[in-house]
Amino acid sequence: MSHLRTELRQRAEEVVALYPSRRSAMLPLLHLAQEQDGYLTDEAMAEVAELTGTTPAEVRGTASFYDMFHLEPVGRYVVGVCTNIACLLRGGEELLEHASAVLGCAVGGTSDDGLFTLEETECLADCNIAPVVQVNHRYVRTTTPEAFDGLIEDLRAGRLEHDIPPHGTLIRVRRAGGLRADAGEIAAERASAREARAAREQ
Amino acid sequence: MAYLDSPQIVSSRKEYADSFTLARYLATGGYEGLKKALSMFPEQVAAEVDAASLLGRGGAGFPAGRKWSMLRKSAVSYLVVNGDESEPATFKDHYLVERDPHQLVEGVIIAAYALQVNRAFIFLRGEFALGLERLSQAVNDAYEHGALGRKIFGSDFSLDIVVHPGAGAYICGEETGLIEALEGKRGFPRIKPPFFPAVTGLYGEPTVVNNVETMSNLPWIVTHGGAAFAALGAGRSTGTRLFALAGRVKNPGVYEIEMVKNTFRDIIYDPALGGGIIGDKAVKAIIPGGVSAPWFGPDQLDLPLGQDEVAAAGSMLGSGSIVVLDEDSCIVRATWRITKFFSRESCGQCTPCREGSGWLERMLYRLEHGGGRVEDLDLLLDVSDNISPGLAWPPQQTTICVLGPSIPSSIHSAISMFRDDFVAHVDHGSCPHG
Amino acid sequence: MADDTPTTVTITLNGRPVVAAPGELLISVAERAGTYIPRFCYHPRMEPVGVCRMCLVEVEGPRGATLQPSCYLRVNDGMSVVTDSEKVKKAQDGVLEFLLVNHPLDCPVCDKGGECPLQDQTLAHGSGETRFIEEKRHFEKPISLGELILLDRERCIQCSRCTRFAAEVAGEAEIDFAGRGDLIEVAASPTQPFDSVFSGNTVQICPVGALTAKPYRFTARPWDLEQVESTCTTCAVGCRIAVQSSGNRLTRVLGLDSEPVNHGWLCDKGRFSLDSVDGNDESANVLSAATRITSPLVRKDGQLVATSWSEALAVAAGLLGGQTGERLGVIGGAALTNESAYTWGRFAREVLGTENIDANYGDGLDAALLQALPGATIDEAARARVILTMTGDLRQELPVLFLRLRAAALKSSALIEFAFGTSALRSVARVALPVRPGEAHLVAGALAGDAPSGELAASAEAIASARELLGDGEGVVIVAGRPNLAEDASVIETALRTLAERFPKAKFLPALRRSNVRGALDMGLAPGLRAGRRAAGASGRDTLAQLDAMAAGEQNAVVLLGGCVLGNVLDVERASAGLARADVVVVTGHGGATLAHADVVLPAAINHERRGTVTNIEGRVSAVAPKLAAPGASWDDVAIAAELAVAMGATLDVTSVEVAAKLIEETTGYPALSVLNDDTAEGVWSLSGERSVRRALDPMAFPGVRSTDAVGQGSYAGDTLNLDAPGVAPVSPTTWAQVSAGRGARVPHVDAYSLRLHASRRLYDNGIAMQGSPALAGLVEETTLYAHHADLDRLGVATGDVVNVVGANASVALPVASDDAVPRGVAEIAVGTRRDGENLLGRLAGADTLTLVRLESR
Numbered sequence A: 001m002s003h004l005r006t007e008l009r010q011r012a013e014e015v016v017a018l019y020p021s022r023r024s025a026m027l028p029l030l031h032l033a034q035e036q037d038g039y040l041t042d043e044a045m046a047e048v049a050e051l052t053g054t055t056p057a058e059v060r061g062t063a064s065f066y067d068m069f070h071l072e073p074v075g076r077y078v079v080g081v082c083t084n085i086a087c088l089l090r091g092g093e094e095l096l097e098h099a100s101a102v103l104g105c106a107v108g109g110t111s112d113d114g115l116f117t118l119e120e121t122e123c124l125a126d127c128n129i130a131p132v133v134q135v136n137h138r139y140v141r142t143t144t145p146e147a148f149d150g151l152i153e154d155l156r157a158g159r160l161e162h163d164i165p166p167h168g169t170l171i172r173v174r175r176a177g178g179l180r181a182d183a184g185e186i187a188a189e190r191a192s193a194r195e196a197r198a199a200r201e202q
Numbered sequence B: 001m002a003y004l005d006s007p008q009i010v011s012s013r014k015e016y017a018d019s020f021t022l023a024r025y026l027a028t029g030g031y032e033g034l035k036k037a038l039s040m041f042p043e044q045v046a047a048e049v050d051a052a053s054l055l056g057r058g059g060a061g062f063p064a065g066r067k068w069s070m071l072r073k074s075a076v077s078y079l080v081v082n083g084d085e086s087e088p089a090t091f092k093d094h095y096l097v098e099r100d101p102h103q104l105v106e107g108v109i110i111a112a113y114a115l116q117v118n119r120a121f122i123f124l125r126g127e128f129a130l131g132l133e134r135l136s137q138a139v140n141d142a143y144e145h146g147a148l149g150r151k152i153f154g155s156d157f158s159l160d161i162v163v164h165p166g167a168g169a170y171i172c173g174e175e176t177g178l179i180e181a182l183e184g185k186r187g188f189p190r191i192k193p194p195f196f197p198a199v200t201g202l203y204g205e206p207t208v209v210n211n212v213e214t215m216s217n218l219p220w221i222v223t224h225g226g227a228a229f230a231a232l233g234a235g236r237s238t239g240t241r242l243f244a245l246a247g248r249v250k251n252p253g254v255y256e257i258e259m260v261k262n263t264f265r266d267i268i269y270d271p272a273l274g275g276g277i278i279g280d281k282a283v284k285a286i287i288p289g290g291v292s293a294p295w296f297g298p299d300q301l302d303l304p305l306g307q308d309e310v311a312a313a314g315s316m317l318g319s320g321s322i323v324v325l326d327e328d329s330c331i332v333r334a335t336w337r338i339t340k341f342f343s344r345e346s347c348g349q350c351t352p353c354r355e356g357s358g359w360l361e362r363m364l365y366r367l368e369h370g371g372g373r374v375e376d377l378d379l380l381l382d383v384s385d386n387i388s389p390g391l392a393w394p395p396q397q398t399t400i401c402v403l404g405p406s407i408p409s410s411i412h413s414a415i416s417m418f419r420d421d422f423v424a425h426v427d428h429g430s431c432p433h434g
Numbered sequence C: 001m002a003d004d005t006p007t008t009v010t011i012t013l014n015g016r017p018v019v020a021a022p023g024e025l026l027i028s029v030a031e032r033a034g035t036y037i038p039r040f041c042y043h044p045r046m047e048p049v050g051v052c053r054m055c056l057v058e059v060e061g062p063r064g065a066t067l068q069p070s071c072y073l074r075v076n077d078g079m080s081v082v083t084d085s086e087k088v089k090k091a092q093d094g095v096l097e098f099l100l101v102n103h104p105l106d107c108p109v110c111d112k113g114g115e116c117p118l119q120d121q122t123l124a125h126g127s128g129e130t131r132f133i134e135e136k137r138h139f140e141k142p143i144s145l146g147e148l149i150l151l152d153r154e155r156c157i158q159c160s161r162c163t164r165f166a167a168e169v170a171g172e173a174e175i176d177f178a179g180r181g182d183l184i185e186v187a188a189s190p191t192q193p194f195d196s197v198f199s200g201n202t203v204q205i206c207p208v209g210a211l212t213a214k215p216y217r218f219t220a221r222p223w224d225l226e227q228v229e230s231t232c233t234t235c236a237v238g239c240r241i242a243v244q245s246s247g248n249r250l251t252r253v254l255g256l257d258s259e260p261v262n263h264g265w266l267c268d269k270g271r272f273s274l275d276s277v278d279g280n281d282e283s284a285n286v287l288s289a290a291t292r293i294t295s296p297l298v299r300k301d302g303q304l305v306a307t308s309w310s311e312a313l314a315v316a317a318g319l320l321g322g323q324t325g326e327r328l329g330v331i332g333g334a335a336l337t338n339e340s341a342y343t344w345g346r347f348a349r350e351v352l353g354t355e356n357i358d359a360n361y362g363d364g365l366d367a368a369l370l371q372a373l374p375g376a377t378i379d380e381a382a383r384a385r386v387i388l389t390m391t392g393d394l395r396q397e398l399p400v401l402f403l404r405l406r407a408a409a410l411k412s413s414a415l416i417e418f419a420f421g422t423s424a425l426r427s428v429a430r431v432a433l434p435v436r437p438g439e440a441h442l443v444a445g446a447l448a449g450d451a452p453s454g455e456l457a458a459s460a461e462a463i464a465s466a467r468e469l470l471g472d473g474e475g476v477v478i479v480a481g482r483p484n485l486a487e488d489a490s491v492i493e494t495a496l497r498t499l500a501e502r503f504p505k506a507k508f509l510p511a512l513r514r515s516n517v518r519g520a521l522d523m524g525l526a527p528g529l530r531a532g533r534r535a536a537g538a539s540g541r542d543t544l545a546q547l548d549a550m551a552a553g554e555q556n557a558v559v560l561l562g563g564c565v566l567g568n569v570l571d572v573e574r575a576s577a578g579l580a581r582a583d584v585v586v587v588t589g590h591g592g593a594t595l596a597h598a599d600v601v602l603p604a605a606i607n608h609e610r611r612g613t614v615t616n617i618e619g620r621v622s623a624v625a626p627k628l629a630a631p632g633a634s635w636d637d638v639a640i641a642a643e644l645a646v647a648m649g650a651t652l653d654v655t656s657v658e659v660a661a662k663l664i665e666e667t668t669g670y671p672a673l674s675v676l677n678d679d680t681a682e683g684v685w686s687l688s689g690e691r692s693v694r695r696a697l698d699p700m701a702f703p704g705v706r707s708t709d710a711v712g713q714g715s716y717a718g719d720t721l722n723l724d725a726p727g728v729a730p731v732s733p734t735t736w737a738q739v740s741a742g743r744g745a746r747v748p749h750v751d752a753y754s755l756r757l758h759a760s761r762r763l764y765d766n767g768i769a770m771q772g773s774p775a776l777a778g779l780v781e782e783t784t785l786y787a788h789h790a791d792l793d794r795l796g797v798a799t800g801d802v803v804n805v806v807g808a809n810a811s812v813a814l815p816v817a818s819d820d821a822v823p824r825g826v827a828e829i830a831v832g833t834r835r836d837g838e839n840l841l842g843r844l845a846g847a848d849t850l851t852l853v854r855l856e857s858r
């Protein structure tokens, strides 16, 4: 029995087919698994192991290397505040402290209502609007404590549902279709192209 | 020298709010470069890129044309585009992917055609959710438009592009770490030699790895010719470059500037660019090229923004970022934060980097937050020396990849340039700035 | 084609020229030249990864001298290397200091304290004072990775030896690094714990005290340990081991790096079943006072009571004396040393006058056939162009042979597998040929080009590709055992004959599993054989025939050697019926169910208490050494046989193990005394070969092994078999007809509702070796019937159902699981798993060539 729901399982199999080796689908599949559960459950990792031809230990080991994968449940919104150099120079630390106070949880923790998980991030590559805040990897561009408070209110009130899906949903634009450039056909085409070219060059 | 208005090669669509759509792209000359490329022989396309002297924009600055020609002798199997952009204060690829994804896709198709590969992977930083969506849409649209897939625009060339999301690890920007991640593993960099991507890359096959900005230049180069590109800039630094300006400037942002013709002072102070320092304070230090690079002081403000010029002055243009610290910025805190970044991002594979980064970070934390000792300064340098012997530039290393020797750069710069600031922290028992 | 690759290169090492093979790793070239470069992650039996950076040296290059990892760098001609400069020393000291940054300084309480490479390096090179005053990283103290292994994450130095062993050597990545940077930890998944049968190797190669084995933890301090080098007899691979004791207790077994055999690896059964050391799968917890027999016993008024040796020998002589050879017999001996087997063989023939003698228990292959096949060594198999396996799952049967063959298949050999059922080698096989019970000889015929009579499970394409690989048999090694215990041995024997005749260039490696079975057969413990692999042209009863003869009253007495017949013969009821009617003299170190039938029990020394030689599957003779004194009044088997002969009024002129060894070597040329006199030596007994050399031990590769000078590499015995000796004819192919004639021909009719039974083995079985070992007992799996999902669907049965399995004589209820590694039409049951007390196979299998079962819902 698949842990991934039918639609995601099917998508997962399509993703696997995009790569010359099954294991290559690891990161995209982990994103898909996280899309279903918000974090990576043991069941999901076992299924990714099966899909990628690896062991559950390898999946767990690989997933835990990457910051975006959560092996424990997180809030519906993962709020990341950057404190790296560019944001540091523009109040990143202070904003993170403020966020911690407003959400009532320590950095790395989850608010009591289970809605928010707060993270201190490394540079999020949007330093022209520093300090940078992301919610579920969407830039929200709130650089002041007041703006941050407004953001949290909006999230609580569900006003940003459209822009910011629950944690785990990363890419809402799906790839349309699989591979089109079939290796065998290409080899044949290459050969005929070479001939044509030789003819032209003569 | 005064700021010289630069042609906008990769940011030409910046005034359009819908610059990321296929419609806008087509309306502004999109995919014309590709059509032209397809009418040429692959070698001719590569020759144009070679003539352009396009230096890689990912950090190492290796000429793209040379990289390709090294490879074209054997069959290249894969093209991999590096869009992991995680170098602190670097945000130009983010800009390109979100604002002009079709330009990137077109560049990738042109490169793939020149290299005659049929599968390209664009590895995009996972935290770029919007960028991933826009790029995925652009790829879908490109297939739909006939620019991807079988027999592109009726030619004999076929290509698939797969957008591969990263998942949050700086080291995946390093090309062999990126390849490991693309193979579904931890981003542990591989040892070079033997694992030069060009020889033994993705799945052990010859692979070209190029940066997003490098790729984004290709439609223009093909359209206007390599010579036109090479006519811009000077020396080895041709064309324009995106600079990501951040820190204590009034107008941080991404600016496309002709290489060499402008200086650090221009980009920081010109009203059309950085606009000067917040509160009109004095510049204390400049971190060019990402946090792996040695710092400059105000005395280097007139240094031209060119690869060789900056290298000659003892640092690098690297990823194209410029971070400005002003007279009020705490040097120790900045150094600590940069070191903390490396400590968090060290992949953990080799001992000096894994353990050294954490040790240095803990020492700097103490200096900043209380408990620093004067002897810590020499210890910081000696521990740094054990990661990057001689603390030389360009660096030597005891590690597998160059993340290791990047760690000491800031520490060495900061202590050499601002030893008094550290001593003041020791005397005060913690940060005097509070 | 001319090959102009140079065969040697010259490098400059600290100014001196050093010659090496091209592509060799710098670290080992330097080591051979006497320059030992410090290291942590490098292990000579695994691919280098170059991650710990301890082995940095200066190498001259285009950009001047740079620091390079010598474990990763392959030498090429003209390379110039400096290992002793200030720069190198600073880099290496720096790495050592970095390794200690997060490493707890708790050596006095660490299990590795005293034998820890990190500690040794630090004492040798460390500055002595720490410059690190920050907080170290903290983890919860030891956590369990699996049933046997604990991990103290704080001590881990991230060398990745353990994770690489799991993925690269064992092929089961049940542990992997998790996390990043200095928070990296070794971790297993909760959904699949680290329960590999090779898990103990990770403990042995861990260079710090991070990984510990639950059975060994806190049992001894390294400096209290004494060690002998010996040979593991848990199975017949014969891995070289270091046996360590503390006080009068065995505490630990470590693998020695024997180049031709085990490369330092062991399986967990060999490593941890210390308390069930005779390898016959039938011993109770033999070191425990409760099961160990420490004085002779005789049956009086229905009870076994302790007595003196003289009385016991007299009673035994009385029971055996005055009978003709026909009415006597000897069973067992696979757990003996060669010297004991030799002495008992002579006792049987010279004193008892019988040819009824057999070291197999009805689950082996014809001994004469095995000896007639051209033999391959393990190394030859591992270097073969093509390996063909006709065995059970080797990871379960001969685990370290599995490691060797897996490595070979991954590297350069093409593996053709007769796929009888589940097998861990499947994933590395080039061709897997599904073979149903009763079909192996037909598939062998098809490989030899015969048109198959009837339909085979293997496709014509698969057979064609296997044939193509086999070619004319040149470079082919065929590994053959008894994959299916519910099938008559003649199926495999016929297959072997076919392959041997049709591929005369192929070589054979027998894969029988029971400890010293090869040595016992070589010493003549089989009907018609004599010591030194000779045929005598006589015939006698094998084990099953003797048991049946006893039940029929045709045989009156039997001597049981080294163990428990009832624990080894698959049909327990058949065995009991025979023993119940005969006079039974048991020579053993410990009890078992057989004692219920014993009239006299003669207590023998067991492994780790005795001196001698043993022979592994390939015919390699190596020494076993005593580490403990045998308890109570136990004697060595050599003495027991010799004294029993005297009690019966005869003499064998064997007065000690050494004398037995001398006689073996002098009369047959079979290596014995020469091996015994050098207790680190071993040799392959074959007709050609070379003498191998000792290799220095890298203390970093196998920390904890206390010998630092040498690991037994073997004195090759040489071409000493005198083929022309008068009176004895060596077994040769011409005798095959005779050995295999007239065997099992009754093939039952297979209908659509029947499944052919494949009875396989598990390493962790129900034998007393496992039961007697507190560490391992819990690992025996449930008895389950596995079949292809299509068959289960067809029969309307699902995974998890319990069904009645109806066989020839009875029906048993078993849970069912689907496994598509089992060929269609076949049901696989591992015998010797939890339910074996019920005599499963005895009840399911009849007298036919193969066994059919039906599944009926309950």
Ligand SMILES: Cc1cc2nc3c(=O)[nH]c(=O)nc-3n(C[C@H](O)[C@H](O)[C@H](O)COP(=O)(O)O)c2cc1C
Pocket (backbone or CB within 6 Å): B055, B056, B057, B058, B059, B060, B061, B062, B064, B082, B083, B084, B085, B086, B087, B170, B171, B172, B173, B174, B175, B176, B209, B210, B211, B212, B214, B401, B402, B403
């Ligand atoms: C630690 C480290 C991080 C890197 N990060 C990036 C990155 O985020 N993006 C990038 O394009 N190149 C990055 N690089 C450089 C790549 O290794 C590689 O040189 C580059 O992608 C090649 O493309 P180019 O020739 O077009 O510049 C990084 C290198 C190192 C050592």
Ligand code: SF4
Pocket (backbone or CB within 6 Å): C155, C156, C157, C158, C159, C160, C161, C162, C163, C186, C205, C206, C207, C208, C210, C211
């Ligand atoms: S547990 Fe031991 S073997 Fe494994 S990585 Fe850590 S130090 Fe190395």
Ligand code: FES
Pocket (backbone or CB within 6 Å): C038, C039, C040, C041, C042, C049, C050, C051, C052, C053, C054, C055, C056, C069, C070, C071, C072
């Ligand atoms: S890097 Fe060579 S031994 Fe570890």
